[in-house]
Amino acid sequence: MPKQKNSRPFTVCLLSPHPGLLAELQRLLPNPQFKVKPMRLKFGPGLDPGDVRLPRASMFVIDASPARATAERLLDSIRKRSPKSHVIILKEDMTDQAVFPFLRLGSKGVLRYEDARRELARAVKAVAGGGIWIARPQLSRFMDSVLRKSPKGQELHERGDLSPREREVLFVVLKGLSNKEIASKLNISERTVKFHVSHLLQKFGVQRRADLILQNLQAWPANSSD
Template structure:
């Protein structure tokens, strides 16, 4: 029997101002199937960075510099995935990172346990953001948007799937979706589960995040 091909290694670039941080997380990831490159930062200049599918950025230092670096990386490499590490996260520092396009947030303590799984999830197109923080961010998105977000790839959905997606992006529960579309709650749950699978995300909030981060800039 032919052997199954090994999964392709995820290429990761670690970015930090501190050699100790780089060494710790490079050593951690060396026990897993990642191709890791570590680079010490001495400024917020992203032009000297080489392309990588996934970046892990240590946000130690002034937040404006971190935001400039995130914006610069994602402007140069729009398809790259970016995960941010910090001592702690709150709405004041996490929300700007998410608005800029970060796909994952981990404290240093969480990263020591969760970084390998978080990288696999982010590299596959998902998000790794604490549930409570993500929920508050999604609420802030929906309360500010004048028009409902949409998502790239929706054109390939059936009419019913598009209806469920529109309701889901309105932050309706399965019960509310069922009542709005005159279907059973079980059917609504079935469609929601299918939509999450089609867009390679695990949570409803992830799908709203995906829509928000892929919106074209306002003209």
């Protein structure tokens, strides 16, 4: 059960232009696990996310289908104004072309409307715990799209607390290689690879390699992806 440090219910803000959908989403996030704040917004070219007074929340769930460009601007605004908050996107179109822009802007989860009825609460819990909610094949394609233009890893997110070897291991992890493949490529033992990967997970505050991969790819400059 996701809890904030002071043990209060986990706060989730729902953003959509449709009151019916807001009511349905609120029903899917039961109390006392979640404190839900539904907010109706009129999506469209006239909506300036900077003028929207958003409530404080640990998680935002955005209904992105009414106007994708507006939803992208809203996500970007949330990430800039509240960088510690997580965002999950609800969409109908789950093609790479439709999903990748939201991943580049920092979304940690993407759900189809029809899947939200059975998966929204689990997705919120997973993302709140530092994880992601993205289909593995799509995450792999997103990873490839970002890495394709950075073959030498020169655009890895700068962190002063990473050793040269950790940066080297991190970049190979981002290519999706297994521990055995990394050991062979870097001419080190699998045990050493596991040691470095474990330290990387701790330093980035994540539990799984997939979470580590997405966090780093989202930190790269936008021009490093297609």
